[in-house]
Amino acid sequence: MAYFWEDKIADVTYTNPELDTVKILWKDDMNIYREHYLKVDEEDEQFQSLLEVTSYEDIEGRTKAANDIVRQEFKDAFDRYAERTGIYTGSGPLENNTGFFRFFSNFDPENAEDKERLFALKLSIFEKDEVKNADVSETSKSAKTAIRKAKNPIEILALYQLFRNEDAEIHKDEEGNITGVFVPFP
Amino acid sequence: MTVRTPIYYNGTDIQEMNATQINEWKQYIAYLYGTDPSVTVSVVASSGTLSPTMADTRLQAGAYSTNASAFPNEATTAEPSTVTVNYDKVTGPTYNTALSATADTNNVAFPAYYDGNDIRAMSLADYLDTFIYATLTGMVSASESAYTNGTYTISTSASVANYTEVSGSSTPIFIDTRADTTLYTAAGIPETVDQPTTITSYYLQRRSDARSFPSQSLLLVDTDGNLNQVDLTSDTSSFNAILKNDIRHYAAEDTAGNKLSYNIDGTGNSRGSAMVDTRLDGSGNYQTLQVGLDDYRAQEFPDGSPQTISTYTFKITQV
Numbered sequence: 457m458a459y460f461w462e463d464k465i466a467d468v469t470y471t472n473p474e475l476d477t478v479k480i481l482w483k484d485d486m487n488i489y490r491e492h493y494l495k496v497d498e499e500d501e502q503f504q505s506l507l508e509v510t511s512y513e514d515i516e517g518r519t520k521a522a523n524d525i526v527r528q529e530f531k532d533a534f535d536r537y538a539e540r541t542g543i544y545t546g547s548g549p550l551e552n553n554t555g556f557f558r559f560f561s562n563f564d565p566e567n568a569e570d571k572e573r574l575f576a577l578k579l580s581i582f583e584k585d586e587v588k589n590a591d592v593s594e595t596s597k598s599a600k601t602a603i604r605k606a607k608n609p610i611e612i613l614a615l616y617q618l619f620r621n622e623d624a625e626i627h628k629d630e631e632g633n634i635t636g637v638f639v640p641f642p
Numbered sequence: 643m644t645v646r647t648p649i650y651y652n653g654t655d656i657q658e659m660n661a662t663q664i665n666e667w668k669q670y671i672a673y674l675y676g677t678d679p680s681v682t683v684s685v686v687a688s689s690g691t692l693s694p695t696m697a698d699t700r701l702q703a704g705a706y707s708t709n710a711s712a713f714p715n716e717a718t719t720a721e722p723s724t725v726t727v728n729y730d731k732v733t734g735p736t737y738n739t740a741l742s743a744t745a746d747t748n749n750v751a752f753p754a755y756y757d758g759n760d761i762r763a764m765s766l767a768d769y770l771d772t773f774i775y776a777t778l779t780g781m782v783s784a785s786e787s788a789y790t791n792g793t794y795t796i797s798t799s800a801s802v803a804n805y806t807e808v809s810g811s812s813t814p815i816f817i818d819t820r821a822d823t824t825l826y827t828a829a830g831i832p833e834t835v836d837q838p839t840t841i842t843s844y845y846l847q848r849r850s851d852a853r854s855f856p857s858q859s860l861l862l863v864d865t866d867g868n869l870n871q872v873d874l875t876s877d878t879s880s881f882n883a884i885l886k887n888d889i890r891h892y893a894a895e896d897t898a899g900n901k902l903s904y905n906i907d908g909t910g911n912s913r914g915s916a917m918v919d920t921r922l923d924g925s926g927n928y929q930t931l932q933v934g935l936d937d938y939r940a941q942e943f944p945d946g947s948p949q950t951i952s953t954y955t956f957k958i959t960q961v
Contacts (some may be wrong), residue, residue, distance in 0.1 A: 460915070471950040472949050490798050493953065494915070495955050497912070500911060501911045502911065568946055568947075572947070
């Protein structure tokens with residue numbers, strides 16, 4: 457049995473902030489790199505086979521590395537532009553963090569920048585030791601899945617508490633869908 | 643369900659086939675199916691029946707603005723917009739229902755097995771479970787091989803070893819395009835608004851491995867009680883013809899949940915690569931150009947990072 461990409465994978469990364477699709481970069485017999493896409497679906501045999509040769513953590517790490525390169529390229533280009541046009545004028549912490557505050561207080565799911573930040577936040581949470589090294593349990597598995605599917609930063613931070621605060625509780629409806637997280641104050 | 647272990651003659655004795663030998667038969671049955679599949683999916687120019695319609699979206703530049711005394715500002719310059727191209731080039735599954743199941747003539751139509759006491763011919767149900775249904779189950783695996791001959795998959799290359807490109811003319815069933823940002827320049831304002839580049843083309847392929855005959859013959863009981871070896875090296879020998887007829891018949895018409903079917907984003911196992919629509923996610927790259935003393939132009943070009951907007955997965959299942 458075989459897949460096009462079997463034993464030929466060069467890289468695997470997520471392709472969107474929703475983390476619901478992965479791109480497998482593989483090299484064919486002519487040494488040409490080809491892209492192969494898969495929906496993140498643990499019920500699907502092909503995705504299960506992919507997880508046998510890689511892991512969510514690995515995909516997240518590779519995605520973060522790829523994004524870091526793109527982000528740095530963009531930052532360098534912007535810095536050059538800003539220097540050239542005199543955009544940097546210096547300002548206080550409030551002004552410097554306006555975008556950061558708005559991201560949490562007024563997240564816009566249609567805003568491309570917000571979507572990218574959300575994506576980066578998810579990857580960053582998965583890099584945390586508490587998450588990476590969490591015991592495999594129903595709660596940790598559910599929490600990781602919910603983080604992957606989270607639609608705003610507050611959900612992500614609430615779910616993150618499940619790995620940091622042992623008194624935090626996950627709430628689910630009758631169908632097993634996560635409806636919220638209770639986080640007691642320390 | 644009763645899966646029997648067929649027997650064969652090893653030159654000295656009669657013995658039961660091992661798993662490898664049985665799998666050789668399943669691969670061969672899949673090969674026979676692949677020579678003339680009865681459940682087909684085809685590539686058409688438009689109005690394909692395999693839903694849903696798949697949309698390729700991309701950004702295009704906004705229309706350019708011009709002013710006689712100053713550059714039109716960004717707020718009044720048209721934003722990039724989305725171009726959508728719909729693909730519905732896949733039709734199917736189409737079932738060939740002209741075939742009939744083979745009857746258990748004289749109760750000796752199917753291969754022999756050892757029941758612990760006697761050598762017996764398999765019943766129709768045994769034969770179906772052992773050969774036909776087992777092969778059909780292997781054919782719907784996500785993982786593709788000689789066991790999945792005659793079934794379909796999606797590739798990102800028109801030419802793939804062991805596959806036949808279905809359209810016959812390397813016609814993609816879906817093309818993911820994005821705006822080619824390198825083609826938009828301020829000096830070129832007014833730029834053509836839609837300047838796409840192809841990112842990935844997706845092709846419908848049918849598995850078509852070369853034939854490999856099994857290493858051991860099955861045994862058939864005749865009406866006199868004799869055992870006869872099935873001809874190993876002819877697709878058209880009487881029993882191999884029965885196998886071909888039945889795998890094709892049951893693939894298209896089985897009523898016990900073994901019929902083959904295909905869909906996009908429905909149930910079943912993914913086949914090949916999912917098809918993704920990607921698009922740049924920027925809000926517009928505002929550029930200006932002054933031409934002479936009274937022609938100030940502005941235009942917003944596509945920009946941003948590519949994001950997957952939609953993912954379409956071709957699947958195979960049994961119904």
